[in-house]
Amino acid sequence: MPAKRRPAPATAEHAPLQLEHFLPYRLSILSNTISQAIADDYQRRYDISVTEWRVMAVLARFDGLSAREVAERTAMDKVAVSRALARLVEAGRVHRSIHDDDKRRSVLSLTETGWTMHDEVAPMARAREREVLAKLDAEEQAWLERILDKLQLTVR
Amino acid sequence: MPAKRRPAPATAEHAPLQLEHFLPYRLSILSNTISQAIADDYQRRYDISVTEWRVMAVLARFDGLSAREVAERTAMDKVAVSRALARLVEAGRVHRSIHDDDKRRSVLSLTETGWTMHDEVAPMARAREREVLAKLDAEEQAWLERILDKLQLTVR
DNA sequence: ACGTTATAGTTACATGTGAAACCATTTGCA
DNA sequence: TGCAAATGGTTTCACATGTAACTATAACGT
Numbered sequence: 001m002p003a004k005r006r007p008a009p010a011t012a013e014h015a016p017l018q019l020e021h022f023l024p025y026r027l028s029i030l031s032n033t034i035s036q037a038i039a040d041d042y043q044r045r046y047d048i049s050v051t052e053w054r055v056m057a058v059l060a061r062f063d064g065l066s067a068r069e070v071a072e073r074t075a076m077d078k079v080a081v082s083r084a085l086a087r088l089v090e091a092g093r094v095h096r097s098i099h100d101d102d103k104r105r106s107v108l109s110l111t112e113t114g115w116t117m118h119d120e121v122a123p124m125a126r127a128r129e130r131e132v133l134a135k136l137d138a139e140e141q142a143w144l145e146r147i148l149d150k151l152q153l154t155v156r
Numbered sequence: 157m158p159a160k161r162r163p164a165p166a167t168a169e170h171a172p173l174q175l176e177h178f179l180p181y182r183l184s185i186l187s188n189t190i191s192q193a194i195a196d197d198y199q200r201r202y203d204i205s206v207t208e209w210r211v212m213a214v215l216a217r218f219d220g221l222s223a224r225e226v227a228e229r230t231a232m233d234k235v236a237v238s239r240a241l242a243r244l245v246e247a248g249r250v251h252r253s254i255h256d257d258d259k260r261r262s263v264l265s266l267t268e269t270g271w272t273m274h275d276e277v278a279p280m281a282r283a284r285e286r287e288v289l290a291k292l293d294a295e296e297q298a299w300l301e302r303i304l305d306k307l308q309l310t311v312r
Numbered sequence: 313a314c315g316t317t318a319t320a321g322t323t324a325c326a327t328g329t330g331a332a333a334c335c336a337t338t339t340g341c342a
Numbered sequence: 343t344g345c346a347a348a349t350g351g352t353t354t355c356a357c358a359t360g361t362a363a364c365t366a367t368a369a370c371g372t
Contacts, residue, residue, distance in 0.1 A: 014216060014271065014274065014275055014278075015275075015278060015279070016213065016216035016217040016274070016278065017213040017216065017217075017278045017281060017282070018217065019210060019213055019214065019229070019230065022281070022285060023190065023285050023288060023289065024187070024190045024191045024194050024285065025210070026304050026308065027183065027186060027187040027190060027191070027304075028187045028191055029231050029308070030183060030187075030304065030307055030308060031180070031183040031184045031186075031187040034179070034180045034183060034307075035180045035183070035184055038180050049328085051328095054175060054181070057172060057173040057175055058175065060170060060172035060173065061172040061173075061174065066350075066351095067350070067351065068349085068350060068351080073175070074175065075185050077329090077330070077331095078350080078351070078352090079329080079330065079331085079351090079352080079353090080328095080329070080330085081351090082350095082351060082352055082353090083328090083329090083352090085351095086352090102337075102338070102349095102350085103336080103337060103338085103350095104336065104337050104338070104349070104350040104351070105337095105349095105350060105351090106350080106351075115170065118170065118172070119170055119171075122170075122171060122172065122173045123171075125173060125178070126173070129178060129179050129180065132179060132307070133179065135306060135307060135310040136303060136306060136307070140299065140302070140303050140306070143296065143299040143300075143303065144299075144300075144303050146296070147292060147296050147299065147300050147303075148182050148183075148186065150291060150292060150296065151186055151190075151288070151291060151292070152182065152185070152186060154291040205358085207358095207359095222320075222321095223320070223321065224319085224320060224321080233359090233360075233361095234320080234321070234322095235321090235322080235323090235359080235360070235361085236358095236359070236360085237321090238320095238321060238322060238323090239322090239358090239359090241321095242322090258319095258320085258367075258368070259320095259366080259367060259368085260319070260320040260321070260366065260367045260368070261319095261320060261321090261367095262320080262321075
């Protein structure tokens, strides 16, 4: 018998939450596990964080964005973007200049170094994603796609 | 034209990653959005963090666990658990005593205060989860269940 | 019995993160 | 025009989090 003060039998009448069946909990575990598995690949090799990589991925697709636009597209807040950019510019992976017509705005793009790294990391990331998805059969993959779309739309 | 040094046209040849279709990214956004939406409910009201709530939820189901066992069941590391417990004990929500046969081990259980809070928060959390799941029809819910089970098993 | 190794848990340090304050510039409007 | 409000971005502060070092106790092998 554990303690003197054991206020109640931990059972039915309290209807405790079963974490392992609780959606937010499961999503959080799964998301962290997968993100970590994928990030491990490049994190050590290039000394870059997930947030920095996301910024690079966005700049690879949309050249010349401002920091605020990067923030929108990465769903990061502007402070996080500012910090990521500071490191990326420092490391010579991103080039930052000032917008001609609005001197508050920065104009961002990958440098050649940045592109080189991007072109190595992107395929790795995709390969890892495929490994994860390979656990599911085609039908499950389709449903997952559909479910994520739906939740993403409604839950914001 | 953005910058002088614009090394490459950001297009096909570089095959940039599309974050919005990239599984880990989507999971991470979704997970954070949902967790936050649910946690907001109780976080302010009870001044408790998600990690503390998870510890309480586990103790509600398994009375008398040690800290290590809590860590296992919450998928948190032992440092996080130690800190959460410090706060919970301080707040009078968890009772901690020492195991009779092993003085390293602690024996943990909810206090009456802890139970009272649990009995208020658990239904709230479940209700929020239902709201999220309500965005999906029955078939989608079933597939989600199945997909999460499968990924959870294999991706570790 | 005794020293080595393992385990439970906490503490310390370094790092990441978000909110709010802040600076510079631009926009809106009298 | 000129001045208040809004916007882009950085800095500061408080706090959360992870890793490694540490303390105390227990288990193991000789």
